[in-house]
Amino acid sequence: MPRLDPWTGRGVVITDGAWGTRLQALGLEPGALPDAWNLARPELVLQVAREYVEAGSEVILTNTFRANRIALAEAGLAGEVGGINRAGVEISRRAAARRALVFASIGPSGKMLINGEVSAEDLERAFTEQAESLAQAGPDALLVETMSDLEEARIAARAALATGLPVIVSFAFDTGRNRDRTMMGVTPEMAAAEMRAVGVDAVGANCGAGIERFVPLCARLKAASGLPVWIKPNAGLPAWRDGRAVYLGSPEQFAAHLAPLVEAGAAFVGGCCGTTPAFVRALAAAREAL
Amino acid sequence: MADLHRLYDAVLNGDQKTAVAVTKEALDEGCDPMELITKSMVPAMDEVGRRFECEEYFVPELLLSARAMKGALELLRPLLAASGAQPAGRVVIGTVKGDLHDIGKNLVASMLEGGGFEVIDLGADVAPERFVEAVQEKRASIVALSALLTVTMPSMRRTIEAFEKAGLRESVKVMVGGAPVTPQFARDIGADGYGENATAAVALARQFVQAARQ
Numbered sequence: 001m002p003r004l005d006p007w008t009g010r011g012v013v014i015t016d017g018a019w020g021t022r023l024q025a026l027g028l029e030p031g032a033l034p035d036a037w038n039l040a041r042p043e044l045v046l047q048v049a050r051e052y053v054e055a056g057s058e059v060i061l062t063n064t065f066r067a068n069r070i071a072l073a074e075a076g077l078a079g080e081v082g083g084i085n086r087a088g089v090e091i092s093r094r095a096a097a098r099r100a101l102v103f104a105s106i107g108p109s110g111k112m113l114i115n116g117e118v119s120a121e122d123l124e125r126a127f128t129e130q131a132e133s134l135a136q137a138g139p140d141a142l143l144v145e146t147m148s149d150l151e152e153a154r155i156a157a158r159a160a161l162a163t164g165l166p167v168i169v170s171f172a173f174d175t176g177r178n179r180d181r182t183m184m185g186v187t188p189e190m191a192a193a194e195m196r197a198v199g200v201d202a203v204g205a206n207c208g209a210g211i212e213r214f215v216p217l218c219a220r221l222k223a224a225s226g227l228p229v230w231i232k233p234n235a236g237l238p239a240w241r242d243g244r245a246v247y248l249g250s251p252e253q254f255a256a257h258l259a260p261l262v263e264a265g266a267a268f269v270g271g272c273c274g275t276t277p278a279f280v281r282a283l284a285a286a287r288e289a290l
Numbered sequence: 291m292a293d294l295h296r297l298y299d300a301v302l303n304g305d306q307k308t309a310v311a312v313t314k315e316a317l318d319e320g321c322d323p324m325e326l327i328t329k330s331m332v333p334a335m336d337e338v339g340r341r342f343e344c345e346e347y348f349v350p351e352l353l354l355s356a357r358a359m360k361g362a363l364e365l366l367r368p369l370l371a372a373s374g375a376q377p378a379g380r381v382v383i384g385t386v387k388g389d390l391h392d393i394g395k396n397l398v399a400s401m402l403e404g405g406g407f408e409v410i411d412l413g414a415d416v417a418p419e420r421f422v423e424a425v426q427e428k429r430a431s432i433v434a435l436s437a438l439l440t441v442t443m444p445s446m447r448r449t450i451e452a453f454e455k456a457g458l459r460e461s462v463k464v465m466v467g468g469a470p471v472t473p474q475f476a477r478d479i480g481a482d483g484y485g486e487n488a489t490a491a492v493a494l495a496r497q498f499v500q501a502a503r504q
Contacts, residue, residue: 024441029388030388030439030441030442030444031387031388031389031390031415031439031441031442031445032388033390074390074414075390110390110391110392110393111393112353112393112396114349114350114353114354115353115357115396115400117396174469175348175349176345177345181345181348183348183349183393184348184349184350185347185348185349185350185351239472239474240443240472240474240475240478273440
């Protein structure tokens, strides 16, 4: 039996929203690495995780998106890979308290293979180290997200699968006229075929463009992979008001896309940049109406 | 006789090895370095830009072509300098303060170098004063600012203000870009231009240089 079936068998699963913007609202310095707060301000990370559980998230992620050695090294935190990742899972598990599942987040390295900024071996080491650290703290699954390079996604997926946990790999399709390619030119069909071959449990699309673009992306991922599809769009592109970025899309407008997404085969739906607990509440309400 | 069409193809196909080899051959045979640039390499990069706009090329192809162009240009640069030829322009580039993301910035830097610009790359998390210092020191005429995070976009405005305070605002053109940046935001903070992607950034830099010459 496919490993995600016990969770997806009863219909679409509502996941969480953005963490970084919530942590900034609680005082995280702009540009500072949110992941560092797993050790420095765990009570505030816990607060954000709890907000999502209370809003109705059935899956919450972990504050570990940038906690690979390559990205942490840039912030002078290379020595904290194990601690930040383990703490991230522990915080989310505490917030979930068995009311929600915890999928541990693995983001991109932030470096490009193609121009030699990192080697495949560097990536393999960094993702293996992160995946193992996360797995030690007992998450329900691993989520490799916001990928744009197929080779990097493949390396991260293999490292994640080696832990024995279920693995979801999600791409950021934000490029091209129809916003249906990743920055590196990868189409949903390419991503789906490659990830299926690697043996992941689900594929997905996150970040990227506005939510309306995700309906066709979802259908294409579903058709090309035959796997459960993970969907986590942004709240829309930010607009500039009074010296700060605001996301204009409302939670209700966002949640209106739940039905077409489910129709297109989405198994998990949540929000990426700019979304809040209000978006999760709107999604949960929209699901009741399905 | 070195085949200049091969140089064009090598740049277009992102084949750095061939681009460098053909350039060497051509120079050994006494070809004019400026001619190699204007008749083979620049048209090849223009075609790369066209294919990128048409979505035949994506970032990987762009980077490989820029690298091929850069490899060939490195052979030509000493000869050009000796003959008194100037680079297309001098650009100070960096990701603004508070933001550690450098993929987009690196991409724009590579494409500008491929376009014949001299690029002074200050890296990521660059304070406004460092942009000002670099422009003064290197006598650059263009400043390119990158941000990936919405929360670091205000650092773009502060960087422009630092140029105003230093009395240098009139002597540089400021271009901005990055995922959350919009043309409206660029206008709001008083930037001179916005590039949606790396090829648009090169086109914008060329416009700045041409406008300055007129």
